[in-house]
Amino acid sequence: xxxxxxxxxxxxxxxxxxxxxxxxxxxxxxxxxxxxxxxxxxxxxxxxxxxxxxxxxxxxxxxxxxxxxxxxxxxxxxxxxxxxxxxxxxxxxxxxxxxxxxxxxxxxxxxxxxxxxxxxxxxxxxxxxxxxxxxx
Amino acid sequence: xxxxxxxxxxxxxxxxxxxxxxxxxxxxxxxxxxxxxxxxxxxxxxxxxxxxxxxxxxxxxxxxxxxxxxxxxxxxxxxxxxxxxxxxxxxxxxxxxxxxxxxxxxxxxxxxxxxxxxxxxxxxxxxxxxxxxxxx
Numbered sequence: 001x002x003x004x005x006x007x008x009x010x011x012x013x014x015x016x017x018x019x020x021x022x023x024x025x026x027x028x029x030x031x032x033x034x035x036x037x038x039x040x041x042x043x044x045x046x047x048x049x050x051x052x053x054x055x056x057x058x059x060x061x062x063x064x065x066x067x068x069x070x071x072x073x074x075x076x077x078x079x080x081x082x083x084x085x086x087x088x089x090x091x092x093x094x095x096x097x098x099x100x101x102x103x104x105x106x107x108x109x110x111x112x113x114x115x116x117x118x119x120x121x122x123x124x125x126x127x128x129x130x131x132x133x134x135x136x
Numbered sequence: 137x138x139x140x141x142x143x144x145x146x147x148x149x150x151x152x153x154x155x156x157x158x159x160x161x162x163x164x165x166x167x168x169x170x171x172x173x174x175x176x177x178x179x180x181x182x183x184x185x186x187x188x189x190x191x192x193x194x195x196x197x198x199x200x201x202x203x204x205x206x207x208x209x210x211x212x213x214x215x216x217x218x219x220x221x222x223x224x225x226x227x228x229x230x231x232x233x234x235x236x237x238x239x240x241x242x243x244x245x246x247x248x249x250x251x252x253x254x255x256x257x258x259x260x261x262x263x264x265x266x267x268x269x270x271x272x
Contacts, residue, residue: 034213036220038233041256044220046209073182077170077239080216082249084172084180097174099235099251103213113218115235117253120177 003081004074010109011083011100015069021059027052031103031110038115040096065090069098079104080112087116095119139217140210146245147219147236151205157195163188167239167246174251176232201226205234215240216248223252231255 010029017025030051037045037054045051058064072085080103087096101113146165153161166187173181173190181187194200208221216239223232237249 034211036211036218036235038235038251038253040253042233043222043255044209044233044235046211046220073180075170075172075182077216077248080213082172084182086179097178097180097251099172099174099180099249101237112213113235115174115233115251115253117174117176117251119179 003076007074007076007081007083007102007109008072010102010111011069011072011074011085014100014111014114015067018059018067021064023056023059026055026059029111031105031112034103034112036113038117040116040118065093081109086119139212143210143212143217143219143238143245144208146238146247147205147208147210147221150236150247150250151203154195154203157200159192159195162191162195165247167241167248170239170248172249174253176252176254201229217245222255 013025014029016022017029030048032048035046035048035051037051039045039054039058042054045054066089068088069085070088072083074083075081080101082099082101085098085100087098089096095118096116097119098116099113100111102109103112149161150165152158153165166184168184171182171184171187173187175181175190175194178190181190202225204224205221206224208219210219211217216237218235218237221234221236223234225232231254232252233255234252235249236247238245239248240246
């Protein structure tokens with residue numbers, strides 16, 4: 001595969017791990033160190049233990065909304081690259097702008113940073129929901 | 137200065153350009169290419185023209201809230217590094233989790249990515265505000 005295909009495949013694997021609630025897969029996607037994560041509405045999480053703990057809780061939540069990635073764009077610079085995409089949450093009741101940053105480690109793209117933030121129009125669409133629901 | 141001091145100084149310069157509404161300074165802080173930006177509530181902006189246009193509008197807005205960075209943490213990996221901080225908006229009526237990603241170009245840290253997203257507790261605190269105000 002070409003470089004952009006590779007990193008886009010790594011991005012798709014992240015969302016596949018989400019869709020299948022596969023914590024082991026999610027844990028292998030994240031790099032071993034130098035990692036940060038900002039879930040929507042959360043303060044930043046720094047380091048693998050805090051980040052994996054958050055995914056264990058999110059993936060273990062039976063009421064977790066489905067997340068569908070759309071419009072993924074890859075930008076690669078040396079051994080780092082980011083994928084920007086739009087996350088449709090819960091059948092697109094609202095949308096997030098997501099940045100997924102990867103680093104090439106032993107030939108594989110591993111995630112070093114994830115941040116997803118609400119896009120205003122979609123947040124307004126969901127404004128009848130309680131605030132906690134809107135941001136989780 | 138040490139490496140972390142350098143990149144923290146670049147991060148401080150970003151907020152200083154904001155505070156002084158200095159578009160020329162802001163434009164020099166951003167790298168020449170490979171740049172992305174997600175303002176709170178906005179979809180992703182890709183490329184220098186779209187990003188600088190957004191800052192021209194934001195810095196030219198006389199009603200733009202003041203932004204104060206707090207709790208900055210630097211993480212450097214080779215010639216790239218990120219600073220994670222909390223942005224207090226409008227005398228801390230609410231707060232954003234911000235990621236500012238820099239690349240070393242000719243010895244200077246230039247910004248390649250910015251993303252700021254509302255932190256839930258602060259958003260709830262500001263929930264009496266109209267949605268557009270809350271996210272801009």
